[in-house]
Amino acid sequence: MPSPEGRFLSCMDPDTGDLAIRDLASGKLRRLTSRAPDSKEFAYFSAVSPDSRQIAYAWFNESGFYDLRVASVETGENRVLYRNEESGFVQPSDWTPDGRHILTLFFRKDNISQIALVPAAGGPVRVLKSLPWVYPKKMDISPDGRWIVYDSFAAGSQSQRDIYILAMDGSRESTLIAGPAEDVFPLWTPDGKAVVFSSNRLGTSDIWVVAVEDGKAAGQPRVIKRGLDRFLPMGITSNGTLYFAQRSGARDVFTVSTAGGAPERLSSRFAGANAAPVWSHDGERMAYLTREGAENFGTEARVITIRSFKSGVERQVAPKLAHMEQLRWSPDNQWLLVSGSDGKGRSGIFLASASSDAVRPVVWDQEATFRGIPGDWLDSDRLILGGSQLRERNRTSGEERILDPRPAAAVAVSSSKRIAFISANEVIVLGKGVVHKGEATAIAWAGDELVIGATEGLLISGRKIPLREYDQGSISVHPDGKRIAFSGGRVRNEIWSMKLP
Amino acid sequence: MKLAAILLGCMLPAADRLVVPLGLDTYVPAPQDNLLRRAAVELGRELFFDKRLSRDATISCATCHDPARAFSDDKPVAVGIRGQRVGRRSPAILNRAWGKSFFWDGRAETLEQQVLQPILNSKEMDLSLEDLSRRLRSDAGYLARFQSTFEREPKTEDLARALAAYVRTILAGDSPYDRYVAGDRNALSAQQQFGLRLFRGKANCTACHLGPNLTDEGFHNTGTAYREGSFSDSGRVVISNHEADRGAFKTPTLREAARRAPYMHDGSLATLADVIEFYDRGGRDNPFLDGEIRPLKLTAEEKQALVAFIATLSGVIREGWPQ
Numbered sequence: 133m134p135s136p137e138g139r140f141l142s143c144m145d146p147d148t149g150d151l152a153i154r155d156l157a158s159g160k161l162r163r164l165t166s167r168a169p170d171s172k173e174f175a176y177f178s179a180v181s182p183d184s185r186q187i188a189y190a191w192f193n194e195s196g197f198y199d200l201r202v203a204s205v206e207t208g209e210n211r212v213l214y215r216n217e218e219s220g221f222v223q224p225s226d227w228t229p230d231g232r233h234i235l236t237l238f239f240r241k242d243n244i245s246q247i248a249l250v251p252a253a254g255g256p257v258r259v260l261k262s263l264p265w266v267y268p269k270k271m272d273i274s275p276d277g278r279w280i281v282y283d284s285f286a287a288g289s290q291s292q293r294d295i296y297i298l299a300m301d302g303s304r305e306s307t308l309i310a311g312p313a314e315d316v317f318p319l320w321t322p323d324g325k326a327v328v329f330s331s332n333r334l335g336t337s338d339i340w341v342v343a344v345e346d347g348k349a350a351g352q353p354r355v356i357k358r359g360l361d362r363f364l365p366m367g368i369t370s371n372g373t374l375y376f377a378q379r380s381g382a383r384d385v386f387t388v389s390t391a392g393g394a395p396e397r398l399s400s401r402f403a404g405a406n407a408a409p410v411w412s413h414d415g416e417r418m419a420y421l422t423r424e425g426a427e428n429f430g431t432e433a434r435v436i437t438i439r440s441f442k443s444g445v446e447r448q449v450a451p452k453l454a455h456m457e458q459l460r461w462s463p464d465n466q467w468l469l470v471s472g473s474d475g476k477g478r479s480g481i482f483l484a485s486a487s488s489d490a491v492r493p494v495v496w497d498q499e500a501t502f503r504g505i506p507g508d509w510l511d512s513d514r515l516i517l518g519g520s521q522l523r524e525r526n527r528t529s530g531e532e533r534i535l536d537p538r539p540a541a542a543v544a545v546s547s548s549k550r551i552a553f554i555s556a557n558e559v560i561v562l563g564k565g566v567v568h569k570g571e572a573t574a575i576a577w578a579g580d581e582l583v584i585g586a587t588e589g590l591l592i593s594g595r596k597i598p599l600r601e602y603d604q605g606s607i608s609v610h611p612d613g614k615r616i617a618f619s620g621g622r623v624r625n626e627i628w629s630m631k632l633p
Numbered sequence: 634m635k636l637a638a639i640l641l642g643c644m645l646p647a648a649d650r651l652v653v654p655l656g657l658d659t660y661v662p663a664p665q666d667n668l669l670r671r672a673a674v675e676l677g678r679e680l681f682f683d684k685r686l687s688r689d690a691t692i693s694c695a696t697c698h699d700p701a702r703a704f705s706d707d708k709p710v711a712v713g714i715r716g717q718r719v720g721r722r723s724p725a726i727l728n729r730a731w732g733k734s735f736f737w738d739g740r741a742e743t744l745e746q747q748v749l750q751p752i753l754n755s756k757e758m759d760l761s762l763e764d765l766s767r768r769l770r771s772d773a774g775y776l777a778r779f780q781s782t783f784e785r786e787p788k789t790e791d792l793a794r795a796l797a798a799y800v801r802t803i804l805a806g807d808s809p810y811d812r813y814v815a816g817d818r819n820a821l822s823a824q825q826q827f828g829l830r831l832f833r834g835k836a837n838c839t840a841c842h843l844g845p846n847l848t849d850e851g852f853h854n855t856g857t858a859y860r861e862g863s864f865s866d867s868g869r870v871v872i873s874n875h876e877a878d879r880g881a882f883k884t885p886t887l888r889e890a891a892r893r894a895p896y897m898h899d900g901s902l903a904t905l906a907d908v909i910e911f912y913d914r915g916g917r918d919n920p921f922l923d924g925e926i927r928p929l930k931l932t933a934e935e936k937q938a939l940v941a942f943i944a945t946l947s948g949v950i951r952e953g954w955p956q
Contacts, residue, residue, distance in 0.1 A: 214816075218814045219814075242843055259659060260659045261659075264843075298660060302661065303669075304660075304665075304668060306665075476840055477833070478833075498830060498833055498834050
C-alpha cells in the first residue's frame with residue numbers, strides 16, 4: 133500500500149517474509165521486522181497510517197493464525213494490537229483520517245467475514261458488518277471519515293460483485309454500483325467526491341470512476357483507463373496517484389511425458405484460468421478447476437471443468453462451495469472428491485457430481501483452513517483422508533481409523549492401493565516408510581512409481597523432470613502412466629502508478 | 634478544514650444511537666423508507682405493548698412475544714384472542730433486523746409486512762385495518778404521536794413502520810459465547826468449549842445455525858411435522874410451491890435458546906436435551922428430510938456438552954431506543 137504522500141510502499145519482503153517499506157525515490161527496501169530464518173511467521177497485508185509514521189499489518193504468528201500488529205516506520209518497534217484465534221485471519225485495509233482506528237477485515241473460524249474498526253491504541257473492536265464468507269476484495273475509508281466503500285458479492289451471486297457504501301457509524305448502507313458486471317476494488321479519490329473502481333462491463337477489466345455525494349452515486353460511472361485487465365488497485369496518494377499491481381503471464385494446465393521433454397499447455401476455452409488437473413481412471417476425461425471472474429491474487433470463485441478427450445468438449449459443473457482446492461475422481465468416474473469449504477464455515481472434503489451441480493459434505497475438520505483437507509479414494513466405499521492425521525474413512529458408516537498419526541498435507545492412492553502422503557518435509561509410503569526427504573508439494577502414482585512435485589520440477593524414482601512452468605500445485609498421472617498433468621505457468625507482478633485525471 | 638470535515642463526518646451523537654450488544658453488527662439493517670429513528674421506535678414500542686390492537690383488547694404483541702421470555706412465550710403453540718390456538722409456536726423475535734423473511738414459513742418478506750398479519754389474523758388479534766385506524770384516530774395521544782413522527786394522522790402503513798422499527802431494536806447478544814468469540818478464552822468452561830467444537834463439527838449444528846445470529850435464515854425439513862406417514866403442517870411449501878419445501882420451517886436463532894422452551898415450530902420438544910436427542914436420531918425420516926440431517930452418534934457426554942454450550946448463547950437483550 134502506498135503511504136499517503138507517496139514516499140514509500142509498505143509490503144512484504146519476498147526474500148524474508150518481513151514487513152518492509154520500499155522507498156519510491158531510491159527503490160531501497162527497509163525491513164521493519166526481523167523474522168527468524170526458520171520461523172513459520174511472516175508479514176502479509178498492510179496499511180499505512182495517515183501521518184505515514186505507523187504501519188498496521190497482518191502477521192502470521194507461531195500459533196498458526198494472524199495477529200494484527202502495528203510497526204513504527206521510524207524505529208521498527210512493533211506491537212500486537214489484536215490477537216484472537218477465533219478471527220484467525222485479519223486484513224488491515226485503511227486507517228481513519230484521525231489515525232484512531234484501523235479498518236480491518238476479520239475472517240472468523242465459522243467462515244464469517246467482518247468489516248471492523250480496531251482502535252489503534254487498543255481496546256474493544258467494533259464490528260460494523262458481517263458477511264457470509266464473501267469477504268470484500270477492497271475496503272476504503274472516505275477522506276472525511278464518514279463512509280466505507282467496499283465490494284461484495286451481489287445478492288444471490290457467487291461470482292459477480294457490486295460496490296456498497298456503509299456509514300462509519302453503522303446508521304445506513306447503500307449500493308453504489310450494481311449490475312451484471314464484476315465491479316471490484318473501490319477506492320476513494322483524495323477529495324472524497326468520487327470512487328474509483330475496476331469493472332469488466334466493457335469486456336476487459338478497466339478503471340472506472342463514479343461521483344459520490346452523501347454516500348450515494350451522483351451520476352453515471354465513466355471509464356478512465358481501458359485495457360489494464362489483470363490489475364489490483366493498491367491505493368491512491370493524496371496527490372491523486374493510483375498505485376496498482378499488474379499481473380502478466382498465466383497459470384494453466386500442462387501435460388508432460390513421464391520420460392521428460394517439453395510440457396504442452398492444455399487447449400481450453402478457459403485458457404489461463406485452469407488449475408488442479410486430474411485424469412479420470414479411464415483416461416478419457418480430465419477435470420480441473422477454472423477461475424471465474426476477476427483474479428484476486430489469492431482465492432477466486434471456481435467451477436469444475438470436465439474435458440472429454442474423445443469429443444474435445446469442455447463442460448462445467450458448479451457445486452455450491454465457497455472454495456475448491458483439489459479434485460479426485462471416484463472409482464466409477466461419476467463423482468469427484470473435492471477438498472475445500474462450503475459457505476457454512478465447514479472445511480474438509482465434499483463429494484461433487486461430475487454431471488450436475490449436486491454436492492454433499494463427506495467430512496469436515498475444524499483444524500482445516502478454507503482449503504479443506506486432502507483426500508483420495510481407496511475404493512468406492514473407503515476414502516483416505518489427510519489433515520491433522522492420516523485416516524481411512526468408510527463413507528457409508530462414517531467410521532474412521534487412524535493409519536498414521538502424523539499430519540498429511542497431501543495423499544495419493546495407487547491403483548494397487550498403495551498409500552503415500554506428505555508430512556512435513558517427508559514423503560512417506562505406508563508399509564515402506566520415508567521414500568523422500570526434502571521439499572515436496574504434491575504426489576501422484578504412476579503405476580507403482582511415485583511422482584513427487586518439488587521446486588521447479590517433478591521427481592520420478594529419483595529422476596528429475598525439470599519444469600520451469602511447474603507451480604507446485606497438484607499433479608495427476610494418466611492411467612497409462614505416460615503423461616503427467618500439472619498446473620503451472622509463471623506470473624509476474626509489477627507495481628505501477630498512474631496519475632488520475 | 635480537514636478537521637472540520639472529520640468532525641462533520643463523526644458518528645451520530647452517542648445518545649442518539651442504538652446500543653448494539655457484543656456479537657452483533659453495529660450496522661442494523663433497515664429499509665430506506667424506515668431508517669431507524671428514536672420517534673418511530675418509541676411509538677412502535679408503545680404499540681407493541683398496547684392490547685387495544687386486538688379486537689377485545691386482551692392481546693398485545695407482547696402477550697406472545699414476552700420480553701421476560703426472550704420475546705417468545707412458554708406455550709407450545711401461540712394462543713390468541715378468545716383462547717384460540719394458532720397452530721405454531723410464537724417465534725422469539727430476536728435480532729430480526731437481520732431477517733430475510735418472517736414467520737415459520739417465511740410468508741412475509743419484510744418486517745413491515747409481518748407486523749400487521751397477527752393483528753389481522755382472526756385467531757390472533759382479530760382486528761381489521763379499518764377498526765385499527767379508527768381506534769388510533771380516536772386516541773388523542775396516538776394522534777399526536779403519529780403526527781409528530783410521521784407528520785400525518787395515524788395510517789396503517791405508519792403503524793407498520795413504527796412496529797417494525799421497534800422490533801428491529803430487539804437485540805440479543807453479549808453472551809458468554811460472544812465474549813469467547815471476541816477473544817476471551819475464559820468465557821466458556823472446558824465443557825462448553827467442547828460443546829462448541831461439537832456444535833461446529835460432529836453435531837453439524839452450523840449446517841443451519843451460523844453467523845452472528847446463529848441462523849441461516851433458510852428453511853429445512855427436520856421431520857418435526859412428519860407423523861405416522863403424513864405432515865401435520867405443510868410448512869414452507871404453501872408459500873414457495875416447491876415440493877421439496879414440504880415440511881420445511883425457518884431456522885430459528887439459537888440466541889437465548891436455553892431460556893425459551895419448548896422447542897421447534899410446534900413446541901413439541903420440551904427441553905434442549907430432547908432437541909439434541911431428536912437430532913442425534915437423525916430427525917424424523919420422511920420423503921423431504923433435509924440432506925444435512927442424519928444420525929449423529931453422539932455420546933452422553935457429548936450431548937451434555939452441547940446443552941452446556943447452548944446455554945452460553947444467553948446474554949443480554951436490549952430493546953427500544955436508549956434513553
